[in-house]
Amino acid sequence: MTQMFYPGGHGGFHGGHGSSRTTCRAALAAAACLLAAHVATAQAPTAPLGLGRAATADEIRALDIDAAPDGRGLPLGRGTAAEGSPIYAAKCASCHGVKGEGGTAERLVGRNDGDSFAFATNARLVRTIGSYWPYATTLYDYTARSMPFSQPGTLTPDETYGLVAYLLFLNGVIPEGAVMNQASLPKVAMPARDHFVPDNRQGGPTVR
Amino acid sequence: MSKPFSVSRRQALIAGAAGLAGAAAAPLAGQTADQAARARVPADPTKIQGPGATDVGARSPFERPARLSGGRRTSSQTPLQDLSGIITPADLHFERHHAGVPAIDPERYSLLIHGMVERPMVFTLAELKRFPGRSIIRFLECSGNGGRAYGRDAQDAEVSPQQIDGLTSTSEWTGVPLSTLLREAGASPKATWFLAEAMDAAVMTRSIPIAKAYDDAMIVYGQNGEALRPEQGYPARLFLPGFEGSSNVKWIRRIELADRPFMTREETSKYTDPLPDGTARMFSFVLDAKSIITEPAWPDRLTGPGWWEIRGLAWSGRGRITRVEVSADGGRTWMVATLDDPVLPKCHTRFRMPWRWNGLAATLMSRATDETGYVQPTTQALIAARGPSTSYHYNNIRAWRVAADGTVRLAGGTI
Numbered sequence: 001m002t003q004m005f006y007p008g009g010h011g012g013f014h015g016g017h018g019s020s021r022t023t024c025r026a027a028l029a030a031a032a033c034l035l036a037a038h039v040a041t042a043q044a045p046t047a048p049l050g051l052g053r054a055a056t057a058d059e060i061r062a063l064d065i066d067a068a069p070d071g072r073g074l075p076l077g078r079g080t081a082a083e084g085s086p087i088y089a090a091k092c093a094s095c096h097g098v099k100g101e102g103g104t105a106e107r108l109v110g111r112n113d114g115d116s117f118a119f120a121t122n123a124r125l126v127r128t129i130g131s132y133w134p135y136a137t138t139l140y141d142y143t144a145r146s147m148p149f150s151q152p153g154t155l156t157p158d159e160t161y162g163l164v165a166y167l168l169f170l171n172g173v174i175p176e177g178a179v180m181n182q183a184s185l186p187k188v189a190m191p192a193r194d195h196f197v198p199d200n201r202q203g204g205p206t207v208r
Numbered sequence: 209m210s211k212p213f214s215v216s217r218r219q220a221l222i223a224g225a226a227g228l229a230g231a232a233a234a235p236l237a238g239q240t241a242d243q244a245a246r247a248r249v250p251a252d253p254t255k256i257q258g259p260g261a262t263d264v265g266a267r268s269p270f271e272r273p274a275r276l277s278g279g280r281r282t283s284s285q286t287p288l289q290d291l292s293g294i295i296t297p298a299d300l301h302f303e304r305h306h307a308g309v310p311a312i313d314p315e316r317y318s319l320l321i322h323g324m325v326e327r328p329m330v331f332t333l334a335e336l337k338r339f340p341g342r343s344i345i346r347f348l349e350c351s352g353n354g355g356r357a358y359g360r361d362a363q364d365a366e367v368s369p370q371q372i373d374g375l376t377s378t379s380e381w382t383g384v385p386l387s388t389l390l391r392e393a394g395a396s397p398k399a400t401w402f403l404a405e406a407m408d409a410a411v412m413t414r415s416i417p418i419a420k421a422y423d424d425a426m427i428v429y430g431q432n433g434e435a436l437r438p439e440q441g442y443p444a445r446l447f448l449p450g451f452e453g454s455s456n457v458k459w460i461r462r463i464e465l466a467d468r469p470f471m472t473r474e475e476t477s478k479y480t481d482p483l484p485d486g487t488a489r490m491f492s493f494v495l496d497a498k499s500i501i502t503e504p505a506w507p508d509r510l511t512g513p514g515w516w517e518i519r520g521l522a523w524s525g526r527g528r529i530t531r532v533e534v535s536a537d538g539g540r541t542w543m544v545a546t547l548d549d550p551v552l553p554k555c556h557t558r559f560r561m562p563w564r565w566n567g568l569a570a571t572l573m574s575r576a577t578d579e580t581g582y583v584q585p586t587t588q589a590l591i592a593a594r595g596p597s598t599s600y601h602y603n604n605i606r607a608w609r610v611a612a613d614g615t616v617r618l619a620g621g622t623i
Contacts, residue, residue: 044340048392051335055320055328063320063462066403066413068470119482120595127477132488135471142473145411152307152409196480199492203526203580207593 067141071186074140078181079162081169087159088166091148100128100170105149109170117195130171134196136188139164161185245269275300276370282306283350285374288502288521293548294556295345296377298432303439304350304375306474307409310459314443319389319427323402323465326394333443336427339384339392343430344449347523347556349495350375351452351479354602356618358587363620364609369502372606372618376523378556379440381447382430386421390465395421399465403472404446404457414455415469416448417491424449427460450525450554451493452600454479484595495525497584498603499532499559499576510614513567518545522557524578531577532559538571538607538619539586545574553579570610571619 100109441458499522
C-alpha cells in the first residue's frame with residue numbers, strides 16, 4: 001500500500017473556510033471578516049447528525065431481555081419448584097451441587113443464623129441467593145441470560161421460572177407449591193432486601 | 209527494564225518460549241530465553257548490518273513483560289513493576305471477564321440504543337467512528353484490585369505489584385461521547401439510568417446513572433492508537449472514566465434508557481460492599497485515590513546501599529492526583545514525591561523519589577491525595593470503615609519491607 005503525503009496540502013481546511021464565510025455574510029466589518037476567513041474555530045454540532053438508522057421493533061424485542069425488580073421485562077410463562085427440580089438436576093447440579101451447596105461453581109443455597117448480614121465482619125457467613133440477593137427478579141434475569149454456563153441463553157421462560165422457583169424454595173424464601181410468573185416473582189420478599197444502601201462516599205477528607 | 213534477578217530460570221524458559229515465538233529463535237533445551245537472545249547478538253553491532261524493516265515490530269528479545277493469568281480463565285494482571293511512565297502497552301492491559309473473550313466480526317457489529325428515547329437507533333461501527341470523536345488518557349481498574357494487600361491475613365508476602373494491584377492499567381482511549389449518541393436518539397430528560405449490555409456469553413449487564421453519560425462517558429473503539437484489543441472490548445465498549453472496571457461494559461451491544469436501575473446480578477450479588485453496620489453499599493462506582501510503589505518491590509533485591517529511586521503509580525477516580533508522599537520509615541516521616549507530567553484527571557500518575565538506602569531494614573510506603581482532598585487511608589482506617597471481610601475497593605496504603613539483605617516483601621498485618 002502506497003501513501004502519498006503533500007506537505008502544505010490544504011484539504012483539511014475547507015470546512016473551516018466555508019463556515020466562516022457563512023458567518024461573514026452577516027458581518028458588518030469586511031476587514032474583520034477577511035481575517036476570520038483564514039482561521040475559524042471548529043464548533044461541535046449541537047443537533048443530531050442523522051447518522052445511524054431507526055431500530056425496528058423486532059430488533060429491539062430480540063435483544064431486550066432484561067427483567068427489572070418491578071417486573072418490567074419478565075416474559076410470559078410459569079414454573080414451580082417441583083417443575084424446576086429435575087431441570088436443576090440435569091442442567092445445574094454438576095457445577096452448583098445437588099442441593100445448591102456449591103461445587104466447581106458458587107454456592108446458591110443457604111441462610112445464616114438469624115439472617116445475619118454481618119458480611120463485613122464475619123467471613124464465615126454464607127453468601128447466597130437467600131442470604132445476600134436483594135431482588136428475586138435478578139435471579140430470573142441472570143439465569144436466563146448467563147446460565148447454564150456452558151449453554152447460556154438456552155432456557156425457555158417456563159424452565160427459567162421453574163428453576164427460579166426451585167432455588168427460592170431451597171433457600172426457604174417461598175413455599176414449595178408457589179407458582180412463579182410475571183406477577184408473583186416481583187412480589188417475592190427477599191431476606192436481604194433492606195440491607196442495601198446507596199454509595200455515600202463523595203471524596204474529601206472522610207474515609208467511608 | 210529487565211530484572212534478571214527477579215525471574216526464576218523456569219519462568220524465563222516459559223516466558224521466552226511464549227514471547228519469542230516467531231520473533232526470534234526459540235531457546236534450545238536447557239537454554240534460558242536470555243541466553244538464546246544473547247546467542248544472536250553479534251560481538252560488535254557497529255560492524256554488521258542489522259535486520260531490515262518489518263511490518264509489525266516486536267519487543268527486544270531481552271524484554272519479556274507478561275500478564276499473569278496464573279491459570280485463571282477470567283482475569284490476568286498487568287506487570288506494573290516492569291512498566292515505566294503511565295501508559296500500559298495494549299497487549300499488557302489487564303483482563304477481567306465473566307465468560308471468556310468473544311470473537312466479534314466488526315462488519316456485523318452494531319449498537320442499539322432504546323428505551324426512554326424518541327428514536328430508538330442502531331449504529332454500525334463505521335457510523336460510531338463517523339461521529340465527532342475524542343481521545344482521552346484514563347486509567348481503568350477492577351474494583352477487586354488490591355485484595356491481597358487488605359486485611360489481617362496479609363502477612364509479609366512474596367507478591368509483586370502485578371499480583372497485588374495488576375488489575376489496573378492506563379490507555380489512551382478514542383471514541384465518541386455517549387452524550388452525542390443519546391442526542392442522536394433523542395434521550396428523554398426523564399431518563400435517570402441506563403443499562404449497558406455486552407455481547408459476550410455472560411451477556412454482562414450493568415446499570416449506570418445517566419448523569420455519567422452527560423459527564424464523560426464514551427463509547428470507545430480505539431486504544432493506544434489502534435483498535436481496541438479483543439480483551440478490552442473489541443470492537444467497541446463503554447468507557448466510564450474513574451468508575452470501577454466492571455461498569456465499563458465491553459463488547460457493548462445495547463443501551464437501554466430507564467427511570468430506575470435494573471438490579472442486575474453484577475450490581476447486587478457482586479460488586480457491592482458489605483459494611484460493618486450490617487448494610488451493603490450498592491453502585492459504589494468511583495474508585496478512591498490509591499497508590500503503590502512499583503520499584504523497589506518484590507521480587508526486586510537491592511544490590512547494595514546508596515542511591516535508589518522509589519517509583520510508583522497513583523490514581524483517583526475523582527480527578528487529579530495532587531500529591532503523593534513517600535515514607536521510608538514505616539510512616540513516621542513522609543516526603544513529597546515528584547509527579548511526572550502529565551498529571552491527568554482519572555489517570556495513572558507516575559511518582560518518583562530519590563532514596564539513599566543505608567543498608568538497614570526499612571519500610572517503604574506511598575500515600576496519594578486527590579483534588580477533592582481525599583487522602584489514601586491506612587489499612588487500619590479502611591478496615592475500621594469497611595470491616596475486615598468486606599468486598600472490593602481496597603485502596604489502603606501499601607507497604608514494602610526492605611530487609612538488610614536487600615530483599616523486598618509486601619508488609620502485611622496492621623500497617
